[in-house]
Amino acid sequence: MLLGIVFGIIASVFKVNQFVIDWIKPFGTIFINLLKLIAIPLIIASLIKGISDLQDISKLSRMGGRTVVIYLFTTLFSVSLGLLLVNIVKPGKSINEETRQNLLDGFANEASGKIALAEAQKESGPLQALVDLVPENIFGAMSSNGNMLQVIFFVILFGIGLILIEPKKAKPITDFIDGLNEVVLKMIDMIMLAAPYGVFALLAALIVESPNWDLFKALMWYSFTVLLGLAVLILIVYPTLAKMIGGFNYKQFFSGIGPAQLVAFSTSSSAATLPVTMERVQEHMGVDEEVSSFVLPIGATVNMDGTSLYQGVAAIFIAQTFGLELSLGAQLGIVLTATLASIGSAAVPSAGMIMLVIVLGSAGIPEAGLALIFAVDRPLDMVRTIANVTSDTTVSIIVAKSLGLLGEPHVRELDDYYHKDEGAS
Numbered sequence: 264m265l266l267g268i269v270f271g272i273i274a275s276v277f278k279v280n281q282f283v284i285d286w287i288k289p290f291g292t293i294f295i296n297l298l299k300l301i302a303i304p305l306i307i308a309s310l311i312k313g314i315s316d317l318q319d320i321s322k323l324s325r326m327g328g329r330t331v332v333i334y335l336f337t338t339l340f341s342v343s344l345g346l347l348l349v350n351i352v353k354p355g356k357s358i359n360e361e362t363r364q365n366l367l368d369g370f371a372n373e374a375s376g377k378i379a380l381a382e383a384q385k386e387s388g389p390l391q392a393l394v395d396l397v398p399e400n401i402f403g404a405m406s407s408n409g410n411m412l413q414v415i416f417f418v419i420l421f422g423i424g425l426i427l428i429e430p431k432k433a434k435p436i437t438d439f440i441d442g443l444n445e446v447v448l449k450m451i452d453m454i455m456l457a458a459p460y461g462v463f464a465l466l467a468a469l470i471v472e473s474p475n476w477d478l479f480k481a482l483m484w485y486s487f488t489v490l491l492g493l494a495v496l497i498l499i500v501y502p503t504l505a506k507m508i509g510g511f512n513y514k515q516f517f518s519g520i521g522p523a524q525l526v527a528f529s530t531s532s533s534a535a536t537l538p539v540t541m542e543r544v545q546e547h548m549g550v551d552e553e554v555s556s557f558v559l560p561i562g563a564t565v566n567m568d569g570t571s572l573y574q575g576v577a578a579i580f581i582a583q584t585f586g587l588e589l590s591l592g593a594q595l596g597i598v599l600t601a602t603l604a605s606i607g608s609a610a611v612p613s614a615g616m617i618m619l620v621i622v623l624g625s626a627g628i629p630e631a632g633l634a635l636i637f638a639v640d641r642p643l644d645m646v647r648t649i650a651n652v653t654s655d656t657t658v659s660i661i662v663a664k665s666l667g668l669l670g671e672p673h674v675r676e677l678d679d680y681y682h683k684d685e686g687a688s
Contacts, residue, residue, distance in 0.1 A: 264529065267463040271470025280471040288468035294461020297454045298526075298535035301447060303405050305538055306560040307418055308444040313556025314422025315437050322666075323423070323557075329665060330558050333658050334566040335602070340500075341568040341650075342601040345492045345575035346594055352491075354484035354576075355583020412564055451538040462529040469641060482639045485580050489643050492572045493650045497524075501657040509660040509669060511548070519548040520656045527652040531644045533563040536652050543656075550659050551668035558662050562655035569647025569654075574601040574622050581623065581632035593626050600626070 274283045314323060396416050398404035404413035425433045505511040511519070523540040530536060541559050544550045578597050582589050589597075600622050620633060663669035 264462055264466055264525065267466030268470055270463070271467040274467065274471050283467050283471045287464050289464070291461050291464030291466075291468055294454075294457055294464070295530050295532065295535055297457070297461075298530060298538065299532070301450055301454065301538055302534045303414055304443070305447050305451070305541070306414060307405075308440055308447050309541065309556040310415065310418045310560050311422045311425070311440050312437075312444050313553050314419065315425040315433065315440065316553050316556075320423065320426060323426070326554065326557055326662060326666060329662050330561060330658065333661055334562065337568050337654050337658065338566065338571050338602050339598065341492075341496060341654075342571040342575040342598050344495060345489075345572035346579060346598065348488050348492050349576045349579040349583075350594075352484060352488045353583060354482075354488050355580045357484045415561060415564060448538075448542070451542065455539065458526065462525070465529050482636070485576070485636065486639050486643060488580070489573050489576050490646060492576060493569055493646050496568060496572065496650045497653050501653045504657050505660050508664050511660070515548075519543055520653060523652055523656070524649045527648040528645045531641070531648050533567070533648060533651045533655070536648070537563045540652055540655060544659050548656070548660065549670035550663045551670065554663040554666065554668050555659055558659040559655055562658060563651075566655055566658065567651050569650030571601045572650070573643060573647050574619050577619055577636055578622050578626055578628055581635055582626070582628045584635055585629060585632060587628060589626060589628075597622060597626050 270287075271283065274280055396412055398410065398413035398417060401414070401417045404410040404417065425436060502511075502513050502516050505516045506513070517524075520540075520543055523536055523543045526539045527533065527536040537559060540563070541555055544555045544559065545552055575597055578601070579589065579594070623629070623632065660669060
C-alpha cells in the first residue's frame with residue numbers, strides 16, 4: 264500500500280501518469296476481478312454448507328432473525344451518527360461559489376449517469392425491491408455480482424430444502440458442497456498470493472488518476488466529517504462491542520480482522536473482500552463455520568454501515584452547499600431512506616453513489632449536487648468499505664456468542680493440526 268502511494272506520487276511528479284494507467288493499473292484490475300470471480304462460488308458453497316449443517320429449521324430461524332435485527336440496528340446507528348456529525352461540523356458552509364461551480368462543471372457527465380440509473384429505480388413500484396429479490400433464472404442471477412441478493416435467496420431456499428429431505432438423499436449433495444467449499448477456499452489461498460502486487464497497482468493508479476488537488480482543499484471538511492464518523496465506528500464502536508460481547512481485547516480484534524480490512528481498503532468492495540473476511544473470522548477469531556457461512560455472505564450484501572453513514576453526511580453536505588435548511592422530519596426521512604438504500608447497495612465499488620441519488624431525491628435535495636462529491640468519493644469509498652467489513656465481523660461475533668458458537672481465537676487451527684496428525688499416524 265505504502266509503496267503504491269509513493270510510486271503514484273513519483274509518477275505524478277514526473278508526468279508519467281499514462282504509463283501507470285496503461286502498464287500498472289491492469290494488474291490491480293486483474294486482482295479485483297479474481298476476488299470477484301470467487302465471490303459467487305464462495306457464497307453458494309459456504310451458505311449452503313452453513314445452512315445444511317444446522318439440520319434444524321428452528322436454529323436457522325434463530326440465527327437469521329438475530330442477524331437481520333443486529334444488521335438493521337448497526338445501520339440505523341451509523342446513519343444517525345453521520346447526521347449528528349455533519350450537523351455539528353457543517354462542512355457545506357466552507358465551499359465558495361466558484362469551487363462549487365468548478366465541481367459541478369467537472370463532474371456533470373458522471374453525475375448525470377448516476378442520476379439516470381437512480382431514476383430508473385425510482386420509477387418502479389413500491390414492492391419492486393421484493394420482486395427483484397426473486398430471480399426468474401438462477402444462472403442469469405449468477406452472471407453478475409450485482410445480483411448477490413438473488414443468489415443468496417436461491418441458496419437459502421436450496422439449503423432449507425436440503426434440511427427438509429431425508430439425510431440419506433441429501434448426503435451426496437452435502438458431500439459435493441463440502442468438497443466444493445474446500446476447493447473454493449484453496450483458490451482463495453492462491454489468489455491472495457497476488458494481493459501485495461494487486462494492492463500496489465490499485466493504490467498507484469488511484470494516486471495518478473486523482474483530480475486536481477486544489478479541489479480537495481474545498482472538500483476537506485466534508486472528507487473530515489465522513490472519516491471522523493467512520494473512525495468512530497471502526498476504532499470505537501465495533502471493538503467495544505467485540506470486547507463486551509465476545510471478550511476480544513483491542514489487539515486481538517484488529518490483528519484478527521486486519522488483513523481483511525486492508526483488502527477492503529484496496530478493493531473498495533465488500534464482496535471482493537468476503538473470502539478474506541471469512542478466513543480471518545473462522546481461523547483467527549474463533550467464530551464457528553456455521554455462523555460465518557451464514558452471517559458474512561448476507562452481511563457483504565445488505566450490511567453497509569459505512570455506506571449508510573456516508574449517504575447521511577453527503578445528503579446534508581450537498582443541502583448545505585445549496586443553502587437548503589432541512590427540518591428534523593426531513594433528516595429523519597434521510598435516516599430511513601439511507602438505511603433502506605444501503606441494504607439495496609451492491610457490494611461493489613461506488614455502488615452507494617447510485618443509491619445516494621434516491622436519498623437526495625427523497626429529501627428534496629438537487630440530485631445534480633452529486634457532482635460536488637465525486638472528486639473525493641473513491642478514497643472515502645475505500646475507508647467506508649473497511650467499516651462495512653468490520654461491522655460484518657462484529658455481527659458474526661455477536662451472533663456466534665449468542666448461540667454458544669464462539670471459540671477461542673486460533674483454537675480451530677490447532678484442532679485441525681492435531682486431527683491431521685492423528686490421520687497421518
